[in-house]
Amino acid sequence: MRLALVEDNVELASLLSQGLKAEGYETDRMTTAADARAALSTTRYAALILDLGLPDGDGLSILREIRQRRDPLPVLVLTARGGLQDRVGGLRHGADDYLIKPFALEELVARLEALLRRPGQLLGRSLQVGNLVFDTESRQASIDDRPQMLSAREVTVLELLMRRKDRVVPKKLVEDHIFGSSGEVASNAIEVYVHRLRKQLSERGANVQIHTVRGVGYLIAEEKPA
């Protein structure tokens, strides 16, 4: 899968492309806005990683041009500016996501995968946390490649959690998915499902942990070796 990486710092660009290569992505590197425009007009990329600070122009103008063409190319913005205006501005101009420097390569890869996994994008359908894998198409969970039987509601909860691995899934979101936004919700219904799911996964040897963030929601993460 080929990605466009527009980053004026040659050293960083080279390190990122090495890191991405290790994850199975080929990258074309551009250091100026002009190069980026030229490359984007001739090549079809899976996604664009765009640094906002470029020597010959603002990265945001490239982003604007892409969106004016109604090009659905997923764009992940890298920015050294973390200011209020910059962030809001970046998303308003059509960035799909942004990362503030310094970021971990892991984080970049994770965000990229999330973008590529969106409807109509190119990445495969399976989500993974530790030894737990979830196939979004067949809605099948497996632990160490052994398929697991789970109830429909447990599957819904698990999918939500795994789609937002290492991030909190608000309880409200889970409620909406299970009961619909208008339905009456028994106050502890979600707790019950999560409790059951947690128990099932742990009994079947998944090395994942579902954390409760009281008053907020739930988060799935790989279990830390004690």
Added chain:
Amino acid sequence: MTSFKSIFARIIFLHVIAMVITAMFMPLVLYWFMKSSANDLHQQAMRDQGELLGAHLALDANGRPTLDLPPALRDLYSQAYGRYAYAVLDGSGRVLFSSRQDEAPIFPRAVQSSEIEFLETRQGDAAISGVSMQKQVGGRTVWIQVGEDLAHRDVIIDDIVAEFFKRVAWITLPILLLLLASDIAIFRRALRPLLRASEMAKLITPKRTDVRLSGQDIPSEILPLVGAVNQALDRLEAGFRVQREFTADAAHELRTPLTILRTRIDALLDRNVAKVLHKDIEGMARIVSQLLDIAELETFSIDRAEQADLRALCAEVAELAAPLALAQGKSIALSGTERPVWVNGNAEMLTRAVRNLVENAINYSPAGTTVEIVVDKEGTVHVLDAGAGIRDDDRELIFRRFWRQDRRRSGGAGLGLSIVARIAEAHAGTVGVENRPSGGADFSLRLRRIETPIQAQAVLAG
């Protein structure tokens, strides 16, 4: 002399002094002028009468002087009228002719010289004033004396002069007072643009360096001062901007090398070393972010119309901070009201404030404990931790820049709480800390709740 702070008071004070002096001297000077010109008129009249009398003097065949007055003149000098009198004397002082019955000279003490002499004398009630002048009549020298009784009821010029003080002088005082009043009004009007300019100047703060004094209506004498002040402000603003931009640029510039460093560390084979270095980089990245926050806060001023849902933004902070807490074996929880709590303020800034409080609490609490965020419906957020708490002596200090409870700890420059304090201040709120009875600190951020939010839907936290 008293020194006045106010230019207005100074002008009025000097004006009053000038007015008092004018009020005293102007009538006196006018009186003196009136009196001297009345005197001149009188003397001129006397001289003319003397000349007229002289024209009727002649010598008869025996060489003796004769005076043949027409009836009109004779009436004028008649005893009955009593206003005018004349006498003609010869060189030895003998009276040749006189309008008086006693044939006495009008001015007995007149010096007989060639000069016209002005004289005054009193005879009973009469105050006689007049001239003594030399006249040649056919080779003989005589002196003509003409006098007028200034106390005579027909003489009014003296009365006018005397009445001047009683009737006229007092008018100058109200006129001067009126002048003073109108001057006060004029000065006030003239100074008003200056007052407006000072009102403008009051708005200038390090956060609002864009204000300039308006030159509109400013008197041309003051305009150079206003211009110079504005130019000084331009220079100051440029200085401020350079300083602010430096902080922001420096922070930006640090981020790319930090990313490179981080990516290199990711490639290290020794995972333990990598882990330790990652922590260091996270600490540095945090300082860089906080410096940027501070640079941004320097110019931040809140829009009065902005509203934020405190409860929603606390939920967002809890979501964002949860992975961080869990990674350190700690937990985070949100409690308190479950309904929206609308406050006046900028959601992004308030999110930063709460995030800083929460990150601070996570950093200072031991593993296995929970950081609790409590939102009450009055617009206060409490962030409770189970750490060591804050010493009483430090309660004020911790909100200052670069202050840290434990200087040996890495990962922070002590900027977080000062950012919270600054954001609270910008929102007319307060931040404080108490120790919990059960141990640990209770940070509270108090904001102004609004009863009826204008647009309860559109403002999203962050």
